[in-house]
Amino acid sequence: MSQSKNAVELCALLVDEIYGELTSRIITILLRRGRLQIQPLGRHTRLTRRQLKHGLAILIQQHLVFFHETKSSTHYEANKDAAYNLIRTGKVLEVVENKFGGVAKDLVHSLFLMGHAKVPDLFEAYESGDHRATGDFGVSEKPATNGVNGHTNGHTSAHELRQTLVKLLDAGFIAPIYNQMFRSPTDLRNELETDLQASGGAFDGGAKGPKKKTALRDKLEQQLEDMRSTRPAWEGKGRKRDREIDSNGSNGSAKRRRIVEDGSDNDDDLKGDLLLNGDLTVYLNYEKLAVALRNQELVALAHTRIGDVTSQVYDKFLALLEPVIDRCQEHIDGGDGTTIRLKSVYNALPENVNVSLGIGKIGKDKIDTGALDRPQLKPQSEIEEDGDDDEDMIKDIGAVRPSVPQPRFIVDDDNPHDLFASVDEEERRMDDLNNHLRVLLADEAPFLRMCFDNEYTVDFPELVEYLKDKELAFYLRECFGPGGHRLVRVMQKLGKVDEKQLPQIALMKQKDIRTKLAEMQMAGMVDIQGVPRDASHTNARMIFLWHFDEERVKALFLEKIYKAMSRHLQRLDIVRRKNSGIVQLSQRSDVLSGTVALTEEQTNLISDFRKTESKFVLQISRLDGLVAIFKDY
Template identity: 25%
Template sequence: MSYTQRETPILAELCTFLVEDIYGELASRVFSVLARYGRQRRAEISKASYLSTAQISLGLVILTQQHLVFHSPSTEPAVFYDIDWQQSYALVRLAKVAHFVEERFDKKTANVVSNLRLFPPSNKEEGPTNGQKVNGTKVNGVANGHGDAHVLHASHGDQDEETFASPEELSAIVQTLMEHGWVIQVAEAQYLSAEDMHNIARQQALNDRWGGSVPTGTKDKDMLAHLIMENKRRIRDTWLEVPQFLSRKRKADDSDYGSNKRAKLNGGGQYGSIGGSTSSPEDDLVIRVNPEKAAVAMRNQHLVSLVEQRISDTTARLYEILLRSLEKNIPRCFEDFPDPPPPNIEDQPQWEPNLDYVVNTKDVAQRAKILGIDICNGLDPNAIARIAKNTNVGKDGVLSQPVDPSSLGFHERLEIVEAHFSLLADHPFRFVTWHARGQYRVDFDLIAKSLIQQEIENTVLARKSKTAMKLIRALKKKGKLDERQLCNTMMQSANDIRAIVNELTVQGFVQTQEVPKVDRREAKLSVHLIWFDIQRAREKLLHDTYKGQVRILQRMAFEREKIQELLSKASRTDVAGNETKYLKQDELDALKKWKEVQEKLLLQLAREDDLVAVLRDYCGPLTTA
């Protein structure tokens, strides 16, 4: 099973809140039944929910269109439904995905992604531009108690940055998003649960290799496990393929090429009619947003902010250029379907660096010059004086003459950029690693493990004490220790160590084990081992973070319920935009207070989501050495 598809009760409660907040009570009730009982048929959902058949069908349609539930293959006699936990939790990141796309492209492209994420997956002609701009707005047109939905289509004389001038422009945006991995094709396999996909990949491996029969030998079983993972990766990688987009330019012999004029049909179409019966293959292309790409962007943003805090702003900007250049070639943070490890340690393949994570210093220096970054900031003046000409360091430790970055030569710029990268390489987090002359690579897995360890230590320090944090570090470095060895390592008495170990054990950050020396169980004749399991501590902290998010959503619902009548009044079409005219002063004050409270709660929810990304999305399961 994929690491991101593991369900916990608190995650089920959190996702139920998110579904109810965005898609309404009906979808939430169907979702909650699947969350409580797991894989169910429609009749079983009806018995557990007390909803009518029509209501259940409508709820399942909403959840299926939004990729919030899986369903069994169409070849099965009975259709089973199960929850897609990765997509369900991704609802909390709707605004972040649009923000990332707007940073990398423009507002119009971000609007396309927002509509794709909130509206059902559809073809290129209808999906991203089906009438409403929903960036930050619910499907029903109400967001946070008041409606803000806009119609995308403007009049012919009122073109702005959010209106598509032609179908070719939309095709170009979709193609760009697909090339960068933000948008992928919709396939039937995406609606299959992890169990169904495993069964299909297994049966395909059996048919291709053994003619449908099950192997019995040990080597054949290992080969079967390898082929299953290979088939899963092949099925998944086909979703990222970018089709060949045909040009829509009018040719000389196209006598029946339809008009490109846009007509508003039924009041909502961006392109009501596209020139008669003319169509192209990309018009039937069904697309959706890639949730794994958002985790890659979040990881890059987190690393850049860390560099900015710990080194300098200029180094962070250069590091951002480096990460952005790698981002296009990184479809996901970690491999969901890795090959099973070999039974013998000697048979393990030798580790080789991934060349997709290697960047040339020359490319970063050229990009920094285009952006006009002052690369001399954030470095030691002595280092700059050794590289640049006609300057030296005075007695006060300041350059005698400021260095103009635009006047630097090519080789001087390279040396200064490499000086910044040396700061990144020398940092304990090892933000970059030297690969070859003029080349650096990023070991994302090692950085992700360091980030997880840092979050665990920060949590222990905030909840317990500095001694408890040092104990965590000692156990991580030394491995399993008994009480006497731990006391010698920590240089503290046994009574002090026992109190700290008991507290950390109750919290789930430290594990203990009693190993008897003799055949009877006595405290004096047993060895009490203590160790730190980073994966268990990671799961515990992730569980606590989910709890915090649930409390935030509960508080938001409570605050909204207190002024529900006022919010309903403010969302009316005649009141929206004219609040000062139709609302009293006390109502305006209450509405302003609600917006302030909501903003604080949403900010805290986003911070909790950043912690979830560090603990869950940046790397797969960890093993304690």
């Protein structure tokens, strides 16, 4: 996140919203001023030393502030991303609940409260029931569709708790803390650089000359990357791919399937118990959680573009890929990157997903699937395309049949008689599944890429780029109408366009074009460049070129979203103040305990306020979805 005014304002407001005023005041100054020691921090915040220390302790505990300690001084620096991530709390809890059930959600909730915690402390916090506060928004209280939610109110055995934690650690959502996480990335870099220079060798006495500087930078990157991989990894993380797959399908039948190469369950538990008894301190790994959130977003995209069943298939596919992706925006090599075989998807897919639905039935001769059967070793962006003909042809694909016969045997330890199920049935299921993957393959959005026969992968950068373009197009259309959007598309395709040519290309009137372009220029969406045709520099002898700078517009758009989110929070505060009387009344201990009953009017007032409040938070969380697409995924 850039150090923009809007972002700073938003982060301060978010911290205020969650952790209260003291922490927010400190982080505001840290965000505005950058690194500070405690004395200047006191000068700028006008807080007493005691208040500062308390505030900083909380901020460090919640990972909102980095610190850097040397012999003589301690510097503090705000962690912008962590501050921003506060808005995702609800989403993270939802994603965890969806995947691992109610106990896991409550565990994560406790960990959110604690920042980072030793495992026994975490369990204790869970037992003490910090999580049992209910969110009394004006929304109907329906349990998650997952069916595992029933645990929340009952007692959870220690064993179950451990198992859940092991699952979360395995998934990477919770991770052991590591040394460097309390230091800011810049500090870490500087430290490494001094170390490198002090250690002698090639960089003794500082890097001089551009060549050496590049070498130093490369070396630093390398070391930072190494550091990332040498973090104290959770033991169970070794076997990344083809791990245990829980098949909690949509109707909640918790039937467990596993793939042959996986170990047994008891083994996992034993190891987990051993590790959890120790001094393991854990924190919430937002990088990994962002991956899960991204998957959710992509599945939603598949759902809107294609359909329910296909999106379920895609969900399983992404779930298989998830263990190998540690963070979003990680560079994954195309081709030799991780691929998922059709069979793995088949094995992972729960029984209750009826893959025969959601696909049209057309005879094989009616469609040409040639383009789909061609494996593509590299992402689209890296290949020079020879033409768009193939794409046009495959757009209307209905059903296709696989050209390669599929292996038929699956091992399922819960249902051994599956082995003897009718071969026809299985082949048909495999066919249907393959068809779903092909529908994904053929879609305009680059959901999948086939690397080899029946081995697929996802090019996340391209897919996210597609999402960005889609959102940006939607925004431009909303703000500047179809005309403005059309002009932008022309400019996107042709680059810089002469104003005189635009009417012919865009098929619009010159007058309309001029007004629209001027309007968009005022909003900063397009820009103009004048090129004189001769030395006289008169307007008549000038070529005016319009262009659309996508990167700039995306940055502008992001800023606008930040600003909108800030305004929502401020407005929410005003609404809160207007209703402060009734809100305070509802928080009184005698009202909460039920000794004093509220009148009907008061109850109505409170529920009205809650509804308004939830509208604001909903809008902010929707805007956050956009920020995620443009910044994080």
